[in-house]
Every structure is written in C-alpha cells, then in structure tokens.
Amino acid sequence: MAKTEPKMSRADAGRLGGEKTSKSRGKEFYQQIGKKGGTSTSKKHSTTFFQEIGRKGGSSTSNTHNKTFYQEIGKKGGTATSQKQDKSFYQKIGSKGGSAERNKLN
Template structure:
C-alpha cells in the first residue's frame, strides 16, 4: 500500500524486494542461506537454549489446539508418509 505522499511503505518495499529476490534465485539458493543461518545460530546457542525454545513452542501450540486437531494432523502425516513409501 503506497502512502499518500507517493512514497512506498516499508511493508510494500519488503514485499517487492522479496518478490524480486524469489524471481532471481532458485531453491538451492534458499537452502544454502538457510543452512548458513542454522550454522551461525547453532554456534551462538547451547543445547539448553534449544530445549527451552522447543518447550515454549510446544506449550504455545498445545494451548492453542485441542485433541481433535492433533488426531487430524497425525492422520494426515501418516497418510502422507505411507504415500511416500510407494
């Protein structure tokens, strides 16, 4: 969304930049920058850090979904895995 003064919003500039980047790079590019980011992050944090964020994420997820949600995604995951094995 452009501003009234014809300048681009930060959100619009970011979206357009992301779209331009995705047009100019392939899947391998994104895999490589993801790998590098993961390596950099793993060097700056210890095992306890990852355990804590995993625990917090699990709590947040379990607080926002009921038992039926987990049954459904488990069923979908199982179906997807069995289709991959063919």
C-alpha cells in the same frame, strides 16, 4: 499539475523486494542460507537452548490450536512417513515403542 503516487509503505516495499529476490534466486538459495543459519545457530547455543525454545513453541502452539489440529498434522505426518518407509521400519519402531513403555513402568 502532475499527480504524485502515494508513498509505498515499508511493508509493501519489503514484500515486493522479497518477491523479486524469490523469483531471481530460487528455492535452492533459501535452502542454502537456511542451512548456514541453522549451522551457525547450533554452534552458538547448547542443547538446553534448543530444548527451551522447543518447549516455548510447543506451549504457544497448544494455546492456539485444538485437538483437531493435532489429529490432522499427525495424519499428514503418518501418511508422509508411510510413503517413504517399508514394513521393516514399522516393525523396528514398533518393537522399540513397546520396550520403551515397559522400561518406563519398571
């Protein structure tokens, strides 16, 4: 009597299908469909919708991460920005930040 292999779970089938699609389609495919989805979503929803989901995401993240997490991502972002920008960029944003703080206090 021949043995039959155990049935594959739905999660395993999805994972294998996703891996196969990823290999055959490539990074550009996912960038294109992501852009299409983002454009479609932006047409369907208002600024308020995006503000609310941003607030929810920020709240959820702050509940699951500590100060060290935020320090690390801030450092990564600062490093990435410094590799892309020159001194004039920092002079420009520095002056904006200073005036924004002064305007808040007045």
